[in-house]
Amino acid sequence: MAGTEKTSSSEANKLTRSQWVNLFCIGSVHFACAICVSIQAPFYPKEAESKGASATEHGLVFGIFELVSFLVSPLLGKYMNEIGPKIVLNTGIFIAGICCMLFGLLDLLTGHIIFISLSFLIRIIESLGASAATVAAFAITAEMFPDKVAVTF
Template identity: 35%
Template sequence: MGNCNNRPTSNLNSVWKERLLVVVVLTIQFVALCTDTFLYPFFPQEATAKGLTPTHIGIVFSSFEFARFLTFLTIGYLISKANPKHWCVVGGGVTSVCCVLFGLVDSTSGTLYLVLCSLTRFLAGSGSAMLSVAAITLLLKSRHILAVS
């Protein structure tokens, strides 16, 4: 059973699945990095109104990247022990929940605001790293992704 190009249908389905996987992984990477960058334009003004100094604002911003760094070091080992699809779901869930929680932190101020902002950004960075590493692992495990057809 083949198509008009005398190529097996299952091979064509495999190619389309692999291309769809590339699109999904690139979308995942885009969304994971957007969780960090959407904060930069408006957060400093909001945080200053809540009583944070520029140093505190820098701590909140850097906690995301620090968490990504620490999670990148450990998630590779953990992905080898479990399915990368599982870690994609876990990373996406953690990132999503932390983004919602970060929006709810607005009702506090002062030191509690700094701690809660830093904690939610730290956890969001960890989830984003899980999502990124698992997505790249899925992409690299797939066959023929980099082959030009």
């Protein structure tokens, strides 16, 4: 009896090929959003200082991302059903991706004020996109695997 229960339990935890593909795609979204947060860390401080920014200023540019994410994520979760998680996911990925590319073009600017101002603006919008993608990815995962939430997270 104990062996039968173990087999049925392990069969219940197995994922289909389609589920694995979906998990890989959702995991890629989480990975890409994490890259949005951290990829600038090795490059941005030196570039910001060359434009006349202080350590406080470029530290705040990094911090604003997490602050916006903290503030907007509950709102995204609240309105997820009205908007639709797939729309939120795709829109969030698009916004975050465009902002990552725009952030890479900031080195072409020459003035201190315009550099810092656009840095803040781009990071705020990027955070909105990355937060939307992350919240939607969690919602989609929970919807796709209602009986296996612990396995997928």
